[in-house]
Amino acid sequence: MSEVMDYKSRLSDPASRKFETFSYLPAMNAADIRKQVEYLVSKGWNPAIEHTEPEHLMDSYWYMWKLPMFGETDIDRILGEAEACHKANPNNHVRLVGYDNFAQSQGAAMVIYRGKTV
Template sequence: MSEMQDYKSRLSDPNSRKLGTFSYLPQMDSDQLRKQIQYIVNNGWNPAIEHTEPKQATSNFWYMWKLPMFGETDVDRILGEIELCKKANPGNHVRLIGYDNIKQSQGANMVVYRAPIEV
């Protein structure tokens, strides 16, 4: 078995902070993001977009971008809303959530845009 890797994430270094499971992986390209959105849609989950300032990213509270997209199945429309959120909030991180209305929980949660962090 290979040795476990230590991720040097520290509060003192905002650029090192991890924001969910996907943040330990390389940044998703547009095709990979599209597949994740399709996964949310295929599971019947309701997509929602949130954003926050990088210094507040570890907080439980992120700002909601519009209302959740109840019943939305068009991947391009969801991608379009992500882009609108990024343009309206250029200094903020943006995340996509897939709400599972049966289990009343989040089925998916991923940061889809990390804003540049000013130190």
């Protein structure tokens, strides 16, 4: 049987906390974020930007940054909204969500800007 890897994510150690898709990987750079947005658009999913304070990271509710961008296919516009959210809330975690309107669920959700740990 294969060995199970233990990712040292502990509540007592804020720097080790893991959350959302890709949180076990290094933080995404601009090119990585762009690829994820391109993927969401290629799947026909509706992008949305959400953010929350680091102390509320594990809560189910995150603040929505404007309305979801229904039918938006301009990658630069989506990235611009994500950047605007990050600039307006520099200490918050910012999440990119792709809503699949056929399955009526989230197709993808990932933290693209990590806030300060508490």
